[in-house]
Amino acid sequence: MDNIKILTEGDSSLLIVFGEEISPAINAKIASVVRLMREQHIEGIVDVIPAFASLLINYNPQVLSYRTLRERMEALLSLDLDTQEAVKRVYQIPVCYGGKYGPDIQAIADHAGLSVEEVISIHSSCDYLIYMLGFLPGFCYLGGLDQRIHTPRLSNPRLSIPAGSVGIGGSQTGIYPMDSPGGWQLMGMTPVKTYDPKREVPILVNAGEYIRFIPITGDEFLQIKDEVDRGTYKVKVSSGEV
């Protein structure tokens, strides 16, 4: 229970905060709490949203009071929470950086005091852990962004960001799976669809897997986009140890 906080979010949600940092250990702990909750099946819980370092529980106050749920969760959190290790699967996501695809890349470079080339090199040389999906169908929250290119979110979010955009928001990086409003600084775009409702498996990746960004040219972008549109493009996946 150390450092775990149970907070209210309105009259029908409870937010459990496990820590103030993004770490694989905290994330794994949340996953085991969700597993335990499924096993215990608490009547009145309508949905759960596990995140980096927190868990939001939606409940029906008609069935379950704040006090009762809080007591149930306190009891559950006092249990010894086991965690499991995952096999490392890395999706290779092609990205065309800068230009019209990444209007904020210069701002990211300026903020970091680096060149655009250095930003691209840093961003594309690491495997990012998919901590969670959220915000939009298939939107991956990735961990492991190099501190040198952390960039604050826009103070006023954009009303529309095109699908496939790759951006940085604070200490996080990721891909917009569909056109959406959002506050991240945009650095590039992938022609790959991480969410496609028409595909047999609409969401490409799962929490616990990894993503690596592969820089491509504008010509390669158009070529891959064409293959994606025709349904012939296959995202490369490599596997290894965690």
Next chain:
Amino acid sequence: MGIRVLKGGMLTTVQDLGRYGYQSQGFSVAGVMDIRSFKIANLLIDNPENEAVLEITLIGPTLEFTSETIIAITGGDFSPTINGEPAKMYTALYMKKGDILKFGSARTGTRGYISFSSYLDIPVVMGSRCTNLKSRIGGFKGRKLKDDDYIGFRIKRRYLPFFLSRTLPQEDFSAQEAVLRVVMGPQDDRFSRQGIETFLREKYTVTSEFDRMGCRLEGPFIATASGAADIISDGIAYGAVQVPSHGKPIILLSDRQTTGGYAKIAAVISADIPKLVQRKTGHTVTFKAVTVEEAQAIFHAETEQIEAMRKAIHVPCREVLESRLTAKRLRKLLVQEQ
């Protein structure tokens, strides 16, 4: 057997209480914006509590009935007419084959609801019939209704007892101000004492950036305790009030994203969300803090109030005891029948 959409209106969608259980994959709940008006629409014609309805927005649709059924219209006042004659809201209405139900633009409120006793023939996707516009799933082909769409009914007209009693006082959405009660948190500690005072004291104006996802408010700057109010992205509840670093609140509604990274100073209580979603651009809101226990007591009171409405329409109507009134209403009904 169903309805033909002659005019789709501005944003007419099939909605119910929403799609729960998939937020962990990033699927928004969606569902109706004004849960109270939705519940009243269904209870007026004895529909199951979560039966799908049409939600209409600002400019209503025109619908042609291709078979008889019973409907109810609730929410904002869109001056509905049936074959050109004003239609009574908050009342069970008998619709015949060929009837044209036409809505204008919202005179008061912003959203209206039409329930159908023959149930809209909409497939259940991931546990719900509601339209998720963002993900393009559910509802009618995952989108808003357009001219010439056709939605069938699942069953024939049902018999409804106490038909003449099925009327409730029309709810009034004309107020230009609303008090929204909130439970503070979860990240109210990110804001300065002055910031919290500003939030709870000042008036905020509803902007035109107000859709099913959320409502942006304009008003005095809400100060953070120190620096940016960004948080590690976490789940977002219905009614959560985010304050990005521009210092103006955004209230997250039915089509809200499942998670986000702006600090949430508070969350609007369930019973007061309908008051917000029926406000128009330029209207104002103020916030009042209540405890979570108080908010849940209000939640129970709201549920009891709706149950009381259900009881009120399940009695013989008082006009039956007065023969002249009965004759008048019967004549009206018979004239409609012809």
